[in-house]
Amino acid sequence: MLEVGIFKHFEGFTLDVAFRTEAALTALLGPSGSGKSLTLRAIAGALRPDRGRIVIDGHLVFDTDRGIDLPPQARRVGYVPQHYALFPHLTVVENVGFGLKDRRCPEARRRIAALLELTGLTGLERRRPRELSGGQQQRVALARALIVQPRILLLDEPFAALDATIRASVRASLLELQRVLGFQALLVTHDPVDAALAGQVFVLERGRLVREPSSG
Amino acid sequence: MSRPWSERFADTRHAGAVPGRTVQPARLARRALPSPGSALLLVGAGLLALLILAPVAAIFGRVLPSGLLLTTLGRPIVVEALRLTALTTLLTLLVALVLGTPTAWLLARWRFPGRVLLDSLIELPMVLPPAVAGIGLLMAFGRRGLFGPALEALGINLSFTTAAVVLAQVFVAVPFYVRSARSGFLAVDRELEIVAHTLGVSRWATFWRVTVPVALPSLLGGATMCWARALGEFGATIMFAGSFQGRTQTMPLAIYAALESDLEAALVLAAILVAVSFVVLLVLRQAVGRLSGVADA
Numbered sequence: 001m002l003e004v005g006i007f008k009h010f011e012g013f014t015l016d017v018a019f020r021t022e023a024a025l026t027a028l029l030g031p032s033g034s035g036k037s038l039t040l041r042a043i044a045g046a047l048r049p050d051r052g053r054i055v056i057d058g059h060l061v062f063d064t065d066r067g068i069d070l071p072p073q074a075r076r077v078g079y080v081p082q083h084y085a086l087f088p089h090l091t092v093v094e095n096v097g098f099g100l101k102d103r104r105c106p107e108a109r110r111r112i113a114a115l116l117e118l119t120g121l122t123g124l125e126r127r128r129p130r131e132l133s134g135g136q137q138q139r140v141a142l143a144r145a146l147i148v149q150p151r152i153l154l155l156d157e158p159f160a161a162l163d164a165t166i167r168a169s170v171r172a173s174l175l176e177l178q179r180v181l182g183f184q185a186l187l188v189t190h191d192p193v194d195a196a197l198a199g200q201v202f203v204l205e206r207g208r209l210v211r212e213p214s215s216g
Numbered sequence: 217m218s219r220p221w222s223e224r225f226a227d228t229r230h231a232g233a234v235p236g237r238t239v240q241p242a243r244l245a246r247r248a249l250p251s252p253g254s255a256l257l258l259v260g261a262g263l264l265a266l267l268i269l270a271p272v273a274a275i276f277g278r279v280l281p282s283g284l285l286l287t288t289l290g291r292p293i294v295v296e297a298l299r300l301t302a303l304t305t306l307l308t309l310l311v312a313l314v315l316g317t318p319t320a321w322l323l324a325r326w327r328f329p330g331r332v333l334l335d336s337l338i339e340l341p342m343v344l345p346p347a348v349a350g351i352g353l354l355m356a357f358g359r360r361g362l363f364g365p366a367l368e369a370l371g372i373n374l375s376f377t378t379a380a381v382v383l384a385q386v387f388v389a390v391p392f393y394v395r396s397a398r399s400g401f402l403a404v405d406r407e408l409e410i411v412a413h414t415l416g417v418s419r420w421a422t423f424w425r426v427t428v429p430v431a432l433p434s435l436l437g438g439a440t441m442c443w444a445r446a447l448g449e450f451g452a453t454i455m456f457a458g459s460f461q462g463r464t465q466t467m468p469l470a471i472y473a474a475l476e477s478d479l480e481a482a483l484v485l486a487a488i489l490v491a492v493s494f495v496v497l498l499v500l501r502q503a504v505g506r507l508s509g510v511a512d513a
Contacts, residue, residue, distance in 0.1 A: 041410070044410065044414050045413070045414070046410040046413070046414075071413070072410065072413035072414045073413055073414075073416045073417065073418060074416075075414070076416075077414050078414065079410060079411055079414040081407040081410070081411065083407070085405055085407035085408045085410075085411045087408060087412075087426060087429075087430075088430060089429040089430060089432075098412065098415055098417070098425075099415030099416055099417065144411075144415070145411075145414075145415075148415055148416060150414075
């Protein structure tokens with residue numbers, strides 16, 4: 001469950017978005033500059049709305065009326081930015097294990113190995129991000145976000161940076177991963193094909209929701 | 217749904233796998249050099265190289281064959297200058313890291329009133345003549361300077377002490393570090409830090425585990441430039457700190473002082489400075505080249 005109601009005024013732009021979703025995969029669809037990424041950042045806690053309320057999976061993380069504003073560290077969200085933002089100085093294993101308290105303890109090693117296996121990254125443990133293909137980089141970003149078992153996974157244009165020829169298979173893989181691990185996800189996209197994957201779609205234009213198609 | 221993940225992502229390896237395409241044009245361009253115009257270019261470059269090489273060669277020409285290095289290295293003026301220079305430049309470097317790093321971070325990441333002014337102020341010493349720095353430091357921290365009476369009341373006398381040497385070096389050299397560190401921090405993608413925060417890593421830990429490693433080439437480059445600038449500091453030091461052997465006489469000052477009385481010592485000190493500077497440049501190129509190779513993924 002995700003409940004978002006946020007308002008933030010910028011110079012020449014106002015973000016005013018409110019929606020509520022129970023779908024496992026929800027899409028925010030809109031052209032660039034419509035405020036999709038800002039909404040994602042606000043949910044992640046990297047952008048502070050002027051007023052509003054955000055409830056993730058039953059946990060109130062932001063509420064201006066009650067003076068609640070949990071820092072990103074306490075929100076338990078997985079964030080996958082458009083260009084993945086992998087740590088360039090760290091290997092695949094170090095990237096994936098970044099959010100774990102002790103990456104070297106047996107339990108952590110087991111979890112990292114399992115997630116690498118699940119995302120098809122086994123064998124690439126010692127590689128650095130620049131030695132990976134776009135698809136591989138995306139999977140590292142997914143694994144890195146999922147390892148801390150977030151209450152919601154936030155995906156910013158997850159397929160836009162990928163080669164068109166592999167986009168379909170990567171979309172299918174995301175759904176498969178979600179089926180296996182059972183996490184809730186919100187994806188932001190300008191591509192209606194991506195949005196078609198979602199159980200619920202919200203359309204964003206110039207900082208506002210314009211319509212709310214029923215679940216598909 | 218039964219195929220493994222790795223196969224379903226039918227992605228190919230990186231574009232780097234076709235090296236011939238990108239390398240070829242560059243190689244052709246290099247071969248095309250010996251035309252009449254480019255001969256002129258070579259002459260120009262050769263002249264400039266000669267101009268820089270001549271003084272360096274002249275120093276080593278006097279120092280190396282004569283075995284001066286061994287006979288002179290033990291003289292008090294040389295030993296004291298080496299010790300004092302090592303001490304003061306390392307202290308300056310420490311000040312740069314401790315005060316300069318947060319300042320650079322502030323300038324790179326925070327929007328506050330007067331930021332542009334502070335930015336320009338910190339870079340001012342880079343374009344200021346050292347003599348101006350010297351007189352400015354005297355007028356501020358000298359015995360009859362702005363803070364002179366206050367410092368004296370506290371029992372502190374700065375001018376003509378080793379502390380004054382460090383102060384002069386900090387004034388002229390630290391801006392080099394701050395400038396480089398600031399652009400290093402600016403170049404760190406904010407998304408990296410946001411991701412680290414969402415993974416539960418504190419801001420402090422994120423700074424050390426993400427921001428500093430990613431900005432490391434700029435930090436190292438800035439630190440080296442700062443140290444090298446402190447090493448060569450002359451004008452501000454001689455005006456504000458004077459030239460007292462063992463107390464304020466760093467290597468450049470000792471070279472100047474020995475020029476008439478002990479040319480051999482001056483030559484040896486000069487040779488050491490040239491060698492150190494050259495090694496610094498080489499190491500810097502290697503280190504920054506390798507590190508930025510990692511960082512610009």
